[in-house]
Amino acid sequence: xSSAAPAENVDPxxxxxxxxxxxxxxxxxxxxxxxxxxxxxxxAISSVSxxxxxxxxxxxxxxxxxxxxxxxxxxxxxxxxxxxxxxSRYFAGGWRDLPAPEFRFEPWSGAPRLxxxxxxxxxxxxxxxxxxxxxIVVGRVVALHEGVAPxxxxxxxxxxxxxxxxxxxxxxxxxxxxxxxxxxxxTWDAQEQPPxxxxxxxxx
Numbered sequence: 070x071s072s073a074a075p076a077e078n079v080d081p082x083x084x085x086x087x088x089x090x091x092x093x094x095x096x097x098x099x100x101x102x103x104x105x106x107x108x109x110x111x112x113a114i115s116s117v118s119x120x121x122x123x124x125x126x127x128x129x130x131x132x133x134x135x136x137x138x139x140x141x142x143x144x145x146x147x148x149x150x151x152x153x154x155x156x157s158r159y160f161a162g163g164w165r166d167l168p169a170p171e172f173r174f175e176p177w178s179g180a181p182r183l184x185x186x187x188x189x190x191x192x193x194x195x196x197x198x199x200x201x202x203x204x205i206v207v208g209r210v211v212a213l214h215e216g217v218a219p220x221x222x223x224x225x226x227x228x229x230x231x232x233x234x235x236x237x238x239x240x241x242x243x244x245x246x247x248x249x250x251x252x253x254x255x256t257w258d259a260q261e262q263p264p265x266x267x268x269x270x271x272x273x
Contacts, residue, residue, distance in 0.1 A: 092226040095157045098126055099174060099181045100144040102137055106174055106181045109134045110161035112225050113203070114146060122210035124192060127203040135204055142194040144208065147183035149223040150216075151232040156183075157223060182214060187222055189214040 099108040113127035126146060128135050149157055155170040164170075174181035180191050192208030199205075224231040 086228075089227045092224055092231070095149045095223045095225050095230070096126075097147045097149065097156065097160050097183055097186070098128070098134060098144055099147065099183060100134070100137055100142060101179070101181055107133055107137060108160050108174075108181075108183075110157045111146075117207060123195070124190060124208055124210055126206045126208070127200060128206055129203055138194065138197050138204060138206060140194060140196075142208075143178075143180040143191065144194065145177065145180045145182050145189050145191050147186040147189045150185070150187045151221040151223045153185070153223055154230050157230070177214070178212060185216070186214075187216045187220060189216075 093112040094114070095110065095112050096114050097108050098111050099106055109128070109132050111126050111128070115125050117123040117125050124146065128138065156172055158164055159170050159172075173184045175184055176182075177189075177191055182189050182191070190210045191212035191214075192210055194206060194208045196207040197204050198207075221233060224233065
């Protein structure tokens with residue numbers, strides 16, 4: 070049986086553990102500064118709008134990246150492959166007393182792009198909002214980059230790095246049309262649902 074706690078009594082560790090049940094990809098945010106490239110690992114990333122194309126990222130107040138947040142900042146969000154876990158650990162600051170892993174950024178019209186990433190978007194920062202102990206950064210996407218196959222993303226779930234299981238061979242998928250793909254079709258309305266007596270039991 071599930072339990073609920075008042076918001077003021079939510080334990081931070083329990084909250085983190087519960088939110089960890091939501092699987093995400095892993096990215097590296099990067100920007101060019103007078104002191105060189107500054108990069109950080111982030112998995113609190115989301116697309117916000119298609120028109121205009123907007124994405125958000127959450128940046129810890131204590132992160133070095135936070136010192137450079139300013140309107141118009143040019144930065145990239147680089148999606149990591151499943152063989153780039155070491156880069157995630159490195160840019161998360163968890164690399165202690167070890168040689169830096171091999172990686173390379175290349176210039177991308179004013180922002181550094183991580184070579185070998187699964188994909189990347191270049192953004193110009195539009196808005197920063199307070200979000201507790203993080204900044205919520207909204208950027209407008211101004212350029213796209215798709216890497217080469219295989220397209221195997223690095224995942225993060227329940228506090229651990231994960232990888233997709235090999236897919237069962239199927240017919241090649243059709244390319245997305247101009248109408249895109251949505252995760253929902255219409256707003257759910259309880260009033261439009263059939264009475265309980267009319268619902269069917271699932272087959273045995």
